[in-house]
Amino acid sequence: MGVCQQHLDENGMLIRQLMAGLRFVNRLYVIKGPQLLAFLQELRTVNNTEKWKYHDINKFTDEEFKYMCPTSKDQFRELYDYCEPVPREGGHDYVFKKDLLVFLCKLKQGLSNNFLTVIFDYSSRQSTSYVIAKVRKSLMQRFVPKNIGLQSITCQQYIEQYVTDFVN
Template identity: 25%
Template sequence: VAITSDTNSTFGITQETITLPMNCTTSSHKTCCICSANMERNSRTVSAEDRDLIFLKKNILIPEGARCCSQHLDDDRLTKNAIDKVAPFSIQSKRFSSSDVQLLISRWQILFEQQKRFDFDNPLSLSDDEYQILTSLTKVQFEDLASYLFDSNIRNSSNRSIRTALAILLCKLPLGLSLNILAVLFQLPDKKTVSRSLKTVRTALMTRFVPSNLGFNHITRQEIIDQHTSTMARRLMCDAESNTAIVVIDGTYLYIQVTKKISFF
């Protein structure tokens, strides 16, 4: 660490600077700063928000103007996998002026003030275990489910993002929390905002996710036989026949009308 004083010859202003060894990524326009791959086209500049986040969380400096492959970005922000891949390429001596240090402190203060109790937009905010406790899904499963919403009509709003809206629904289902409690936990204005988010996500999932993953129409008979029938099931249920589909249907929650004349004891 070296601290020096520089004097501006024009104005006679003395400004202290500090030189620090920093873990740095590459900053070439031809090499991805995330995966070090050669980029011929479709490269994107890493945002200042992501550079600050990685510097604060991982102590790795991504130089301003550094570029990465477009596949590492989702909605102009680095994905979780991309952030996990970020590694220092070299240790370089970087010179910071007093104004640079003040700017870094200001940015860190902004990041701190923007922190949420449950931040599902920041891949580093919650661990995989915390995802499972809150939503019953892993991070990977959560991102996979969220991908269905990115292709739907739902959009980010001033109150909540798409990921936050999905997280609210997934927290509501297993935990049974009231709308008021969800509003407090996710720092939303009121329970009406929570209710609108739940309705929007539920509608989007019914349109995009459910038809492709639930019900009789999302899978063929042959897929059931080939991918979802074990050898033991064949032996027990159909005398080891290879072309028989085995389906187990639970009718516990099927709505069935019952005459009023029947009495239950």
């Protein structure tokens, strides 16, 4: 149950030309025990040899990134620049790109922390919850005050940008 290496790209994914020819068929399949075992063993092999590199957003095409995240890659990079270390007892917790991607994926998709734990390869649901909270705290330190809320804009800027001539 393998895939010919000539049909895979450098990231171990099916090449785009083949993807275009795939069709979705909605029908029930029954997988017997030995077939399921072989399938799961193949998944384990792929997982062990080709770990996803979520910390490098360049591994994703723009289209793939759009499906996961509510931002473009450029917006993601800009938002990541706002992520500052979160103070904690005994030091700081740093936000990594993978952490921000999990946070944004959670916002866009509304996926459970259990599911995010599996697809982003965290050790437990608690660690995934911790990462999401850490990113939220980090963004609250600098991004939110500068970009959201009353303190992000002066009264004069608000009048110039949002108050219509009719209201005046």
